[in-house]
Amino acid sequence: MSGKESGYLDMELLRFTTAGSVDDGKSTLIGRLLYDSKAIFEDQMEAIERASERSGHEDVNLALLTDGLRSEREQGITIDVAYRYFATPKRKFIIADTPGHIQYTRNMVTGASTANVALILVDARHGVLEQTLRHAFIASLLQIPHVIFCINKMDLVEYSQERYEQIKADIDAVSSKLSVKDIRFVPISALNGDNVVDRSEPMSWYDGPTLMYLLENIHISSDINHEDFRFPVQYVIRPQSAEWPDYRGYAGRVSSGDIKLGDEVTVLPSGFASKVKSIDMMNESMEVGFAPQSVSITLEDDIDISRGDMIVKTNNGRAPQNSQDIELMICWFNERALVPRGKYVIRHTSSDARCMITEVKYKMNINTLEKNEEDKSVGMNDIARVKLRSTKPLFFDSYNRNRFTGSVILVDEGTNETVAAGMII
Amino acid sequence: MDKYRINHLKELEAESIFVIREVAAQFENPVMLFSGGKDSIVMFHLARKAFWPAKVPFPLMHIDTGHNFPEAIEYRDRTMEETGTKCIVALVQDSINEGRVVEEKGVNASRNKLQTTTLLDAIESRKFDAAMGGGRRDEEKARAKERFFSHRDEFGQWDPKNQRPELWNIFNGRKNMGEHFRVFPISNWTEMDVWQYIYMEQIDLPSLYFTHKREVFNRDGVWLAKLPFMQLKDTEEVKELDVRCRTIGDVTCTGLTLSTANSLEDIIHEVASTRTTERGGRADDKRSESAMEDRKREGYF
Structure with missing residues (x-):
């Protein structure tokens, strides 16, 4: 195939999250990105026009594009994470569009968990608000590698460079308290399209990249940990057929690092060692497997391995930590508050155990970034630092090093609901 | 580290295969819905990749309205035979004959809505605890808020306001008796991704x-x-x-x-x-x- 489509086959995938409230122009910005990249279709546009008329909007309300559920349209708010898709010849984008209000912190956390980039909108008229801090804190807590602050509505402050520099300085002062690796700023007007896809004429003083240029070019292949090979076994493939009588493949997704044929590996928790015999993906036999591929690995020796075990390189340098006592930051998701010394199911990679929360160290005020060591009751949308003890040892890395082997969820044993997400310190 | 980079289709493939394997590992009696449409064809192709060289460890199921394009049925039967896969056919006509549903009348009559009853009956009678479907989030705005693992109560209903949060690649498929899950392995694919993937993998349609x-x-x-x-x-x-x-x-x-x-x-x-x-x-x-x-x-x- 020639031309455009062959280029399309070579796109990179970038996931980003947006958080914001109804009036900071988030929907307008998303609408513009989708519209300018031709991801909004005519029939969707017609449906939005019909719905806008019905709900009494004079202009076409692009928020209706993302507010998919009836209750959201009725109340004019976004309740849940909505996923949106668009592509340019360089990249395919997945947007996790999350509501920005404090009562939806859990949805912001969910959207942030897989993102490469966070877009945080700041209204140029109002500057840094509580909500800006909250979004920046969540981006930092969930270790989103890149954060782009879009200083929006520049048209309403006469495209003032001074105003932009002031907001930028305010954010810089705050972000020194956070751990975000890469912070960018773009002055935009989502409504008029300034610096979104095309450069802004009224802001000729700005010589940095447009938002679209950043999204298309920001370097994301180093977002994955390429150093520590971690392979949680998800499923054991045993055909036991005439053609494949002895095939025993360990199926899973490489969480981080890479593995080559002949590499020496150790299986946790048993500690058995072996060598990699093959790395398979259907009829493709590969020399090397790396994150984030899903593969099936066979080993030279016949050892007992099952779901929940982890395969690591023997001479990797850094082995995973191994403990029953874990300290972590959690975000509580459930209406039923955390029960001190309560028992929950803990899921870490493909492994399940039971655990008890042994201590709540402090609760985070995510609007002021202050620690609260007095009130330790943890309810829905709260973020807290806790200690827990699991019934069996977990093999983990700190979340800062590895988003996949450093994360857990807690599940209520009675209702089976996911009640919390945890980032291991 | 640019040598260890995969394109967007390979990354979507890796994600979907992970989800399908997760279903096989977490559920006792899963099923994959198959209509003969391109999305379910891609999903089935991913399932074959996920378990190779073993056969796909769950059956397929076609909810058949009886109002089919003959070419789609021919394709279904040929594919199942070539891959040695079992495909259950649940007929909407049976639900009508048993009085479970009443056929719509008039020129716009469609059996599309009736499929829901046939599907729920088949899930209940065969005790499936997870049904994988080829739904994509870009298809329709209510689908845009769907999870990969979508929990259904004992009546098979979806409660969009009470969905389980889904973080990183940890999927919680725990459930009580009588409940089941719908799982959408190709949630993050767009129509364009599906076509590009079919082209890349040269999948028969x-x-x-x-x-x-x-x-x-x-x-x-x-x-x-x-x-x-x-x-x-x-x-x-x-x-x-x-x-x-x-x-x-x-x-x-x-x-x-x-x-x-x-x-x-x-x-x-x-x-x-x-x-x-x-x-x-x-x-x-x-x-x-x-x-x-x-x-x-x-x-x-």
Whole structure:
């Protein structure tokens, strides 16, 4: 195939999250990105026009594009994470569009968990608000590698460079308290399209990249940990057929690092060692497997391995930590508050155990970034630092090093609901 | 580290295979829904990759309205035979005969909605605890809020306000007796991704997706196929035109696209330049603003 489509086959995938409230122009910005990249279709546009008329909007309300559920349209708010898709010849984008209000912190956390980039909108008229801090804190807590602050509505402050520099300085002062690796700023007007896809004429003083240029070019292949090979076994493939009588493949997704044929590996928790015999993906036999591929690995020796075990390189340098006592930051998701010394199911990679929360160290005020060591009751949308003890040892890395082997969820044993997400310190 | 980089299709593939393997590991009796449409064909292809060289460790199930394109049925039977896969066929006609549902009347009668009962009955009677479907979030706005692992209560209903948060790649498939999950392994794929992947992997498709001459008629701006069970109004005129399917579903609500695309390259060009969504041709979504949300709440795919 020639031309455009062959280029399309070579796109990179970038996931980003947006958080914001109804009036900071988030929907307008998303609408513009989708519209300018031709991801909004005519029939969707017609449906939005019909719905806008019905709900009494004079202009076409692009928020209706993302507010998919009836209750959201009725109340004019976004309740849940909505996923949106668009592509340019360089990249395919997945947007996790999350509501920005404090009562939806859990949805912001969910959207942030897989993102490469966070877009945080700041209204140029109002500057840094509580909500800006909250979004920046969540981006930092969930270790989103890149954060782009879009200083929006520049048209309403006469495209003032001074105003932009002031907001930028305010954010810089705050972000020194956070751990975000890469912070960018773009002055935009989502409504008029300034610096979104095309450069802004009224802001000729700005010589940095447009938002679209950043999204298309920001370097994301180093977002994955390429150093520590971690392979949680998800499923054991045993055909036991005439053609494949002895095939025993360990199926899973490489969480981080890479593995080559002949590499020496150790299986946790048993500690058995072996060598990699093959790395398979259907009829493709590969020399090397790396994150984030899903593969099936066979080993030279016949050892007992099952779901929940982890395969690591023997001479990797850094082995995973191994403990029953874990300290972590959690975000509580459930209406039923955390029960001190309560028992929950803990899921870490493909492994399940039971655990008890042994201590709540402090609760985070995510609007002021202050620690609260007095009130330790943890309810829905709260973020807290806790200690827990699991019934069996977990093999983990700190979340800062590895988003996949450093994360857990807690599940209520009675209702089976996911009640919390945890980032291991 | 750019040498260890994969393109967007390989990354989507890796994610979907992870989800499918997770279903096989977490559930006792899963099933994969198969319609003969391109999305379920891609999903089945991913399942074969996920468990190679073993066979896919769960059966497929086709909810058959009886109102099919013969080419889709031929494709289904041939594929199952070639891959040695078991495919359960649950007939909407049986639900009608048993009095579980009542056939819609009139020229716009469709069995699309009736499928929900047949599907829920089949899940209950065969005690499936997870049913994988080829739904994609870009198809429709209610789908945009769907999880990979979507929890259903004992009535098979979806409660969009009470969905489980889904973080990183940890999927919680724990449930109580009588409940089940719908799982959507290709949630993050767009129509374009599906076509590019079919091209990349050279996956065989039913001939319906490519241009062919067919007797069609126009109803409310949508071209429908003239097949024996279709009722025509007096004013509707049958023409023979060059058409192809953009989606394949129940004949009564599958709109055909006027097209001369006869290769995957042509189709990708066509999709890239099209200005309406594929569901724009689906009469079932035009019924109301929240038609899809309502059907999903009741237990639709």
